[in-house]
Amino acid sequence: MNTLITKTYQLLLLLLTLITVSTYAQAPKTGNTIVTGSLQTEQGKPLDYATVTLLRAKDSSVVKGTLSNDAGKYTLDHIAAGTYIIAATNMGYVKSCSPTFEVTGTQTNVLVPVIKMAAGSRTLQTVTITSSKPLIERKLDRTVMNIENSVLAAGNSAMEILERAPGVTIDKDDNISLKGKQGVTVMINDKLTYMSASQLATMLKSTDGSTIQSIEIITNPSAKYDASGNSGIINIKLKKNKMSGTNGSLTANAAYGKNFRDNTSLTLNHKQGNLNIFGTLSRGDQTRENNIDIDRVIDSAGSSTYFKQNTKMLNTVHYNNYRVGADYNTSKSNTLGFVVNGDYTNEYNNNISTTYLGKTPAANDSYQKTFTDMLQTYRNIALNLNDKWQIDTAGQELSIDLDYSKFKNNSNAKYDTYFYRPDGSSLMPALFLRNQTPSDITIYTQKADYTLPLSKSLKLETGVKFSSVKTDNDLQAQINSGSIFVNDPTRTNRFIYDEKVSAGYINLGKTYKSTSIQAGLRAEQTTSNGNLITQNQIVIRSYLDFFPSLFINHTLSDKHEIGVSYSRRIDRPNYDNLNPFRFYLDQYTYEQGNPFLKPQYTNSYELSYTYNKTINVTLGYSRTTDVSAEVLLTDTLTKATYQTRVNLQTQDSYNININSPYTIAKWWTGNVNINGFYNSFKSDSLLGSTLNNGQAAFNIRTTQTFLFGKGYKAEVSANYQSPQTYSIFKLREQYSVDAGVSHSFLNKKLNVKFAVTDIFNTRRNNLSTRFQSVNLDIRQKNETRLGRLTVTYNFGNSKIKMRQHQTGSDDEKGRVKSGG
Known part of the structure; x- marks a missing residue:
């Protein structure tokens, strides 16, 4: 299979090269x-x-x-x-x-x-601003998904919208993959989130889709960006209001599948003269149901134990998010701004897990029920102060950002487990456990970026950044002893992690007749200290890395462009992946971090071809060393299966992506994105054996947009993900269809949208693994079929007066900074 995939990849590369050379020979020179x-x-x-x-x-x-x-x-x-x-x-x-x-x-x-x-x-006093961008837009170094006018985005959370982005998949544990690879860096308004995977998932689920303008997918970032993220960057751009005067919008959404959800958001903007003040408030209640079935076999001491487990999970989230800020033009060339954003979220989890145990698949020797009640609170705030100075009209500019973020999270969990014989009688005394897990994350960052045009065709970019992150996780575990709860020393622990990164970069861009070249180098000095206090385990690391990047774009003619790019990147372990605490589903199933995880490094290469600035084809290859991969391990003594991360030797990834918008008629447009990839994982010593796992896979996503009647708009989106391999897991296929319709009233001030996600209720996360002592099948079904009704009302000065437009006072585009 490896040989076949390699030859196919080489054939595609050769074919694309021949097409390009042929086109170049015939194309007029610019x-x-x-x-x-x-x-x-x-x-x-x-x-x-x-x-x-x-x-x-x-x-x-x-x-x-x-x-x-x-x-x-x-x-x-x-x-x-x-x-x-x-x-x-x-x-x-x-x-x-x-x-x-x-x-x-x-x-x-x-x-x-x-x-x-x-x-x-002269009689026309105002002009209404209307625009309609394509849902998927290809730019020089990124793919942009324009959310603002999409019917399907209305009422969805940021996480649900992200699932529809080209090349993006989200697994059963909310891990985000891009073109079949994990290790994605998520940014909000060009700023890192600095969150763990679970915190990021919670934040994205509680971010109202109506506040999102676009999602940018950058598969091969330049040296200007942080070097983290081996599969690229996903940048979520929030809406910015550029209209003068006072205006805003109010959005209300209600959805129902098996449970009811609702959210509302209010956006306000006031712009007068040199001052622009803006703010957004969002609140919502979301209840989701999730069913997980796990079948596994544990071999121990020459005998096998068969587990059949079903878990019903009910997740309820209540959130309040806010974002306020201001920009002030201190002069014609300088803008000073600040942004404060945060969230106040409560998340409730009520799980019932039933596990049957037996020496054969057909007969059960006993079973147990675990009732889990968990309350998690998130009290997060981020502050940003920024200044942008346009030094001259030639393009020389300096921008400075100062950021402070505080994440204060707390988890209180109760686990009650009852043990039964096959006839339902009690087998042994019940087990009662409690956990309190307060967690604090404090982040400071300072960043400066400078741009200097050396000539009309030569530009220098350089900058520095310093970040300091400290996480403090304190697991306080108790076990019931008689009638009271006492400390459980086998589970109680405290983990403190400090990380400091000092970085600097330089980019040099040169434009020739038909060719643009940008070369860059980024250096990052990392110092980290992980301290598992209770067990007195300390892991200290200090390392200096260099990350080169190179981008070459060539215009063959007005309709044909090609480009090649290379970059080296790093993925430092997420904070929750380093945290060695155990998070239980029941006594036989839990998740545990690994404080000894090392960072992984990736070298990425990409060749792209664009036709008529619409159809885009990319071929990519990357190699990752010390791959941080999710695995399932078995404790044969306790017969427990637990999920953790380890460093595998290498991951080789090949991919081809084709994205094309098209127009069938004035009333019917569409977009298709096809992503094919092959991931190969290798390790010489995983569970005492050699791992060599790989599989070809593909994803097809298509969106159709229809205009009909007087102002009606409809969208239909379909997605298919073929079976694929990740680490030791085999993932089954996924497919779904979404549809929605919208209409505007009251001179486009009132917009009503109705959409149904996963119409046929087919979206599932199923996987299996057979590797050494691990023999397991997982079937997961989330609450994905939902009907949504969204109403948006725009008020205030939604039109730009002629005299205001003539004064040129509306000059804030691209200047609003925000914290992540």
Whole structure:
């Protein structure tokens, strides 16, 4: 199988190369001239974010397009010799054109005279801003999923929306994978979350989808980004209101499957002059049901014990999230801002686990029931102070961010286990356990980024960052002794983890005739100290790593582009993966961290081809060493099975991704994303044996959008995930279909959406493993079929007045910073 996959991969690579070379041989060459200019109102004010189009003078055919920046300026590069016209359009203004001008091919730069745009009809006082971006959008270094106008996103949480993103899968334990690989770094508004996997899952589940603007998927990040995340970065961009005056929106959502859910959110924005104040408040109640069946066989002392376990889990979350901040233009070139966000969440878990034990699969010798009641509270706050200084008009700028985050979580759990004979009579006295697990995480980060254009085609980026993270987990465990609970020294423990990372990077970008090159190097010095206090185990590490990156993009013609990229990355163990505490489902099933986990390193290579800036094909390969992989281990003495993480030797990953939007008719558009991959895991010494596991797999996701009637919009989304291999596990196939419809009323101020997720109730997480002493099958079904009704009302100044647009006061785009 390995040979077949390798040959298939090489054949695809060769085919793509031949197509590219053939296209290059036939394609016209682009030039090296840069065309620049500016747009102004009749009063001489800069006209920002207007559409600028370069047209051939002889036939008015479109050559290239861009937007003017907040100073009204625009740049068009790689322009070949010829005679051209610049056309400028903007909402509320009359279309304007430049005089005809010529590019000879020998010029480095052509300056187009200032284009002045006249306002539209004097009787038109306001213009309503409407836009419709495609659901999936491919950009130079990332894939963007535009959530804001999607019918399916309404009423869903961030976690549920993330499951629909191209190449993203989420397993039964809420671990996020990208193109078949775990180790994804999740950012919110370009900032790291610094959360453990379980905390991140809780946060994403309690983040209202109506507050999300887009999700960016960056598979091969540059040196500017933190080096963590071997499979790339997922950046969740929250909405930013750019309208002047006071405005906002109120969203209410109700959903029902087997249980009822509801959430509401209020967004407010006030912008006047140089000051912009914004805020979002969200609250919700969500109840989810989850059923898990586990069949396993434990071999011990020459005999086998068969376990058949069923667990019914009811999870109820009540959350209150907030995000408030302000930006102030201290001058035309400097913006100072702050953001405070946090959440106040209570999570209740009520589990009933029934486990049957026997020496044969057909006969039970005994069974037990474990009743688990757990209350987890999350009191989190993050503060960010930022400053952005545009030093000159050539693009030189400096930005500084100071962040402080405090996560205060607490867990109180009660486990009551009763033991029975097959006839239902009591087998032995019941076992009563209690756990209190307070957890504190404190994070400080300081970051500065500097950009310096050395010339019109050469740009330098550099920056430094320092982060300090401290986690304190205190497990206080008790066992019932007679009529009172006493300390259980076998389980009580405290784990303190300190980590400091000092980083610096440099990126150098150069633009040639048809080629752009960016090379970067990032250095990170890491010092960590893990202290398991009760057992007096201390793990200290200190290491310096270098992370190079290289990106080359080449434009073959107006419709054909290719690119290659390389980067080296690191994955430090998550905090909960290092925590050695045991978290029980019952006495035979638990989860345990590994304080001795080492970081894993990944070298990634990617080749991409883009047709007409819409259809994108990427081929990728990566090798990860010291792979931090999830495994199941067996304690043959207690007959318990527990989940933990260990370092495997290597993981080789091959992938091909094809993404294509398409239009069938004016009323019918769609997008298809196909991701094929092959993951191979190897280890010389896992459970005393050699692991060599791999399998080819693929994922297909398609979305159809329909416009019908007067203002009605419908979406249908289908997803199929083939069987695949991860570590020692075999994952079964998954498939589902979602659909939704929306309509606007009251001059588009009121929007009503109805959607059904997993219409046929087919989405399941099933897996199995047969490796050494581990013999196990898991079948999991979450509450995935839900009907949702979402109502959104936009109020206040939802229109931009002409005079405000002419003053150029709405210049905050891209400047709002937020904490993660």
